[in-house]
Amino acid sequence: MxxxxxxxxxxxxxxxxxxxxxxxxxxxxxxxxxxxxxxxxxxxxxxxxxxxxxxxxxxxxxxxxxxxxxxxxxxxxxxxxxxxxxxxxxxxxxxxxxxxxxxxxxxxxxxxxxxxxxxxxxxxxxxxxxxxxxxxxxxxxxxxxxxxxxxxxxxxxxxxxxxxxxxxxxxxxxxxxxxxxxxxxxxxxxxxxxxxxxxxxxxxxxxxxxxxVEQLRAGTGSTLVVEAPDAPPDWASGLPGVTVLGVHSGQTRLRVAPGVDDQPILAAALATGRVRGFTHHHPSLAELYRDVVGVGSR
Missing domain, CATH: 3.40.50.300 (P-loop containing nucleotide triphosphate hydrolases)
Known part of the structure; x- marks a missing residue:
C-alpha cells in the first residue's frame, strides 16, 4: 500500500x-x-x-x-x-x-x-x-x-x-x-x-x-563453528568459498559463502583428526546489520 x-x-x-x-x-x-x-x-x-x-x-x-x-x-x-x-x-x-x-x-x-x-x-x-x-x-x-x-x-x-x-x-x-x-x-x-x-x-x-531476516541471512552466507581439537590453525585456509573468522582452543569459526556445500569442509576437518562439533550458526539481525553496514559506520 x-x-x-x-x-x-x-x-x-x-x-x-x-x-x-x-x-x-x-x-x-x-x-x-x-x-x-x-x-x-x-x-x-x-x-x-x-x-x-x-x-x-x-x-x-x-x-x-x-x-x-x-x-x-x-x-x-x-x-x-x-x-x-x-x-x-x-x-x-x-x-x-x-x-x-x-x-x-x-x-x-x-x-x-x-x-x-x-x-x-x-x-x-x-x-x-x-x-x-x-x-x-x-x-x-x-x-x-x-x-x-x-x-x-x-x-x-x-x-x-x-x-x-x-x-x-x-x-x-x-x-x-x-x-x-x-x-x-x-x-x-x-x-x-x-x-x-x-x-x-x-x-x-x-x-x-x-x-x-531469512533473506538477509541467505545473502550474507552462514557461520560454521567447527570443533576440531587436533587440527592446525590454518586447516581451513584455502577452502573455496570459506573465510576463517577466528580460531580459539580448537574451535574454528568460518564464514561460508551462499551456495557453498559444507561437506568438503567437514571432510577437510576430518582429515586432520577428531571432529567434536560441526554447527551452523544463524546470525541475528544485529550481526547481519554489522555485516551489511560495517562496524563503526554511521
Whole structure:
C-alpha cells in the first residue's frame, strides 16, 4: 500500500536520502533500521509530508499521497511532540478531532487507548507530570486514536519498560492483522527481528539491504563453528568459498559463502583428526546489520 520510490533529499552538502526505495504491503510490519544520521527520520518525515523530497515519489494505495490521505496516517516522532500542559484525555480527544473524528467518537477512541496502553490512572494528569515512559505511551495513543490507515513510528519503544514493550508489540500486531501497514524504526534490533515481516537497512541515506531476516541471512552466507581439537590453525585456509573468522582452543569459526556445500569442509576437518562439533550458526539481525553496514559506520 505504501510505496517510496527513489526519494532523494539534500540539506546543503548533506545527502540525507539517496534514492530511497521500498514498499510496505497492507498488514505488513516493516522495520526501518540504521545508525544515527542514516536517513530514517528524514524518510519518515517525507512520507508524512513534514518535509518535501527533492526527487522521487511517495504513493499510498496506488495514488500520490495528498493532504487528505495524510490526515489518516498515524505518526509518532522520535522527539516529544505533544502539549505538556494539556491533560491526557483532553489531549487525545483534541487530536482525534483534528483528524476528523466527531466529539463522541473522539472520546470513545481516547478512552479505549488510555485503557489499552495502561494510562487509566493518568487520564486527567498533565502530560508534563508523567514519567518519560508514560509520556511515550501517550504519544503512542496519539498516533492510534484516529484509527489510522498507515502507522509510521520513529523509535516507538524508546523509554518503555518491558511490560509496556509487550503491550506495544501486541498492539502493532493487532494493527497489522487489521490490514494497517506499519513502518517503524528502532535501535532495538532484537525487537525488530521478532516483530517485523521485513527489514530495510539504511546507511548514508541509501537502502543497503531489504527483505526478510531469512533473506538477509541467505545473502550474507552462514557461520560454521567447527570443533576440531587436533587440527592446525590454518586447516581451513584455502577452502573455496570459506573465510576463517577466528580460531580459539580448537574451535574454528568460518564464514561460508551462499551456495557453498559444507561437506568438503567437514571432510577437510576430518582429515586432520577428531571432529567434536560441526554447527551452523544463524546470525541475528544485529550481526547481519554489522555485516551489511560495517562496524563503526554511521
Amino acid at each position: 505504501l510505496e517510496v520510490d527513489g526519494v532523494t533529499k539534500r540539506f546543503g552538502d548533506v545527502l540525507a536520502c539517496d534514492r530511497v526505495t521500498f514498499d510496505v504491503a497492507a498488514g505488513e510490519l516493516f522495520g526501518f533500521v540504521g545508525g544515527n544520521g542514516a536517513g530514517k527520520t528524514t524518510t519518515m518525515r517525507i512520507v508524512l509530508g513534514v518535509l518535501a523530497q527533492d526527487a522521487g515519489s511517495v504513493r499510498f494505495a496506488g495514488a500520490p499521497v495528498e493532504h487528505a490521505a495524510r490526515r489518516r496516517f498515524g505518526y509518532l516522532p522520535e522527539e516529544r511532540g505533544l502539549y505538556p500542559r494539556m491533560r491526557v484525555l483532553e489531549q487525545l480527544v483534541y487530536l482525534a478531532e483534528l483528524h476528523g473524528a466527531g466529539i463522541n467518537a473522539a472520546h470513545r477512541a481516547a478512552e479505549h487507548w488510555i485503557s489499552r496502553l495502561g494510562l487509566r490512572e493518568h487520564r486527567d494528569t498533565e502530560l508534563q507530570r508523567l514519567s518519560l515512559g508514560n509520556q511515550q505511551r501517550v504519544q503512542l495513543a496519539a498516533a492510534l486514536v484516529h484509527d489510522p490507515l498507515l502507522l509510521v513510528l520513529d523509535e516507538p519503544f524508546s523509554g518503555l519498560d518491558p511490560l509496556a514493550v509487550d503491550v506495544l508489540v501486541e498492539v502493532l500486531r493487532e494493527q497489522a492483522r487489521a490490514g494497517v501497514p506499519v513502518v517503524f524504526s528502532s535501535h532495538q534490533l532484537d525487537l525488530v527481528e521478532r516483530l517485523c515481516d521485513r527489514v530495510g537497512i539504511v546507511a548514508a541515506g541509501r537502502i543497503v539491504a531489504c527483505g526478510t
